[in-house]
Amino acid sequence: MWDWNYAFEVLPDIASALWVTISATLVGFVLALVVGLIWTLLIRSNNKIISNVADGIVKFIRNTPLLVQLYFIFYVFPQFGLSLEPFTAGVIGLGLHYSTYLSEVYRSGIESVGPGQWEVATALNFDTRKTWTRIILPQAIPPVLPVIGNYFITMFKETPLLSAITLVEILQTAQNIGASTFRYTEPLTIVGVLFLLLSYPASVALRQLEIRVTERY
Amino acid sequence: MSEPIVRYNNVTKYFDDLQVLDGIDFEIQPGEKVALIGPSGSGKTTFARLLMTLEEITDGTIEVEGDYLWHEQDDNGDLKPASTDHLRKVRSNIGMVFQHFHLFPHMTVLENVMEAPVTVQGRDKKEAKKSAEDMLDKVGLLDKADTYPAQLSGGQKQRVAIARALVMDPKVLIFDEPTSALDPELVGEVLDVIKDIADQGDTSILLITHEMDFAKEVADRIAFFDGGKIIEDGPPSEILYNPQAPRLKEFLERFMNTQSSPE
Numbered sequence: 001m002w003d004w005n006y007a008f009e010v011l012p013d014i015a016s017a018l019w020v021t022i023s024a025t026l027v028g029f030v031l032a033l034v035v036g037l038i039w040t041l042l043i044r045s046n047n048k049i050i051s052n053v054a055d056g057i058v059k060f061i062r063n064t065p066l067l068v069q070l071y072f073i074f075y076v077f078p079q080f081g082l083s084l085e086p087f088t089a090g091v092i093g094l095g096l097h098y099s100t101y102l103s104e105v106y107r108s109g110i111e112s113v114g115p116g117q118w119e120v121a122t123a124l125n126f127d128t129r130k131t132w133t134r135i136i137l138p139q140a141i142p143p144v145l146p147v148i149g150n151y152f153i154t155m156f157k158e159t160p161l162l163s164a165i166t167l168v169e170i171l172q173t174a175q176n177i178g179a180s181t182f183r184y185t186e187p188l189t190i191v192g193v194l195f196l197l198l199s200y201p202a203s204v205a206l207r208q209l210e211i212r213v214t215e216r217y
Numbered sequence: 218m219s220e221p222i223v224r225y226n227n228v229t230k231y232f233d234d235l236q237v238l239d240g241i242d243f244e245i246q247p248g249e250k251v252a253l254i255g256p257s258g259s260g261k262t263t264f265a266r267l268l269m270t271l272e273e274i275t276d277g278t279i280e281v282e283g284d285y286l287w288h289e290q291d292d293n294g295d296l297k298p299a300s301t302d303h304l305r306k307v308r309s310n311i312g313m314v315f316q317h318f319h320l321f322p323h324m325t326v327l328e329n330v331m332e333a334p335v336t337v338q339g340r341d342k343k344e345a346k347k348s349a350e351d352m353l354d355k356v357g358l359l360d361k362a363d364t365y366p367a368q369l370s371g372g373q374k375q376r377v378a379i380a381r382a383l384v385m386d387p388k389v390l391i392f393d394e395p396t397s398a399l400d401p402e403l404v405g406e407v408l409d410v411i412k413d414i415a416d417q418g419d420t421s422i423l424l425i426t427h428e429m430d431f432a433k434e435v436a437d438r439i440a441f442f443d444g445g446k447i448i449e450d451g452p453p454s455e456i457l458y459n460p461q462a463p464r465l466k467e468f469l470e471r472f473m474n475t476q477s478s479p480e
Binding site: 114116117119120122123124125126127130134135138139142 | 269270271301305308309311312313315317319321322323332333336337381382385
């Protein structure tokens with residue numbers, strides 16, 4: 001059933017595809033972090049139109065499946081003249097989808113900062129931008145870091161979805177190997193183990209972070 | 218008398234349908250210390266918060282050193298709502314100390330006091346640090362410069378908050394019930410600091426308080442608020458010992474009773 005020789009033979013190929021998975025996660029997550037904050041700020045805008053439109057887009061993205069969004073970006077956008085590489089399309093899809101979750105996380109962080117901090121910022125004559133960068137965000141972000149980290153790990157584990165838009169990440173690599181040798185057990189097991197080896201330590205580290213954050217706040 | 222530093226002209230404030238200030242005219246002279254007293258809900262806090270621009274004015278105008286706070290004059294001399302820049306410029310003359318301190322929990326005591334001079338006034342970091350330290354020395358907390366607010370007592374927090382407001386060198390400093398959130402044994406140290414500021418500074422002070430003895434000690438003038446109006450306004454000796462308005466008499470009586478009755 002399990003052939004160690006075969007497993008070691010295919011391991012390098014699968015492991016080398018790992019960097020695609022990791023870089024898609026990293027780029028996608030940075031995108032999600034930035035776009036998520038933009039959503040939050042737009043939704044908080046005093047302009048009702050901006051606020052409602054942003055809120056509507058966020059709800060739409062959050063309540064439709066990531067896979068459908070990926071297909072749409074990869075297969076439908078070209079019809080409007082926007083052809084994207086699988087990696088680019090995948091990163092945009094992941095980033096956009098997770099930005100809507102992170103937007104919610106930022107919101108809860110920002111709401112946990114009391115109204116007094118806004119008032120004292122006014123009393124000390126801070127402008128809007130510096131109120132955010134110096135006073136509100138430095139208090140809003142640390143408490144929600146563990147939640148942000150959780151989304152990072154979840155997103156990492158969702159990257160195999162990108163194989164659906166032909167990105168050759170580790171799952172697709174394993175599948176390709178399986179398809180050519182008709183032996184799926186070893187390659188797919190290796191994929192699972194690689195994910196486990198990366199996400200488990202990450203979640204342990206996150207737990208440590210959570211403890212430190214709770215101690216501080 | 219010299220030009221007043223703050224002038225309220227027929228100021229009215231509504232929260233939705235609820236009127237909290239009813240056509241108030243009021244002046245504060247440079248260096249004058251004014252205490253505002255009155256029952257809760259009488260409008261004294263809203264009165265002060267309008268000056269700090271924490272609430273929006275409904276009607277009337279407020280002038281600070283002759284500049285409109287909430288308005289700007291257009292080319293025809295007509296008043297229009299102030300731009301953000303104008304509001305910030307006029308507001309820079311005003312400072313405030315809050316009942317619940319509102320220190321920045323993510324900064325050390327020194328950083329709390331240094332932050333606005335550097336970020337808002339664009340002052341040189343070294344120079345701002347020096348004046349922040351001087352200010353902390355003044356409120357007796359220089360030895361706490363590197364601790365975080367969470368490790369301070371309420372009285373110490375309020376003293377840091379006072380240093381943080383003072384370092385901006387405001388022309389008018391508002392104290393909104395600065396000791397109401399403190400344990401009784403910590404009230405004294407904060408009142409001492411406020412007394413010092415009142416005694417040495419040429420900063421005008423607007424003090425909202427329930428501490429009548431303290432108001433008497435610090436204030437040049439006491440204004441009694443009731444029902445969104447200033448009912449009586451005069452030197453402490455007049456207001457506290459020779460009140461005219463029936464509602465002020467009633468307020469003071471009730472106040473003296475609660476003061477002397479054991480809890």
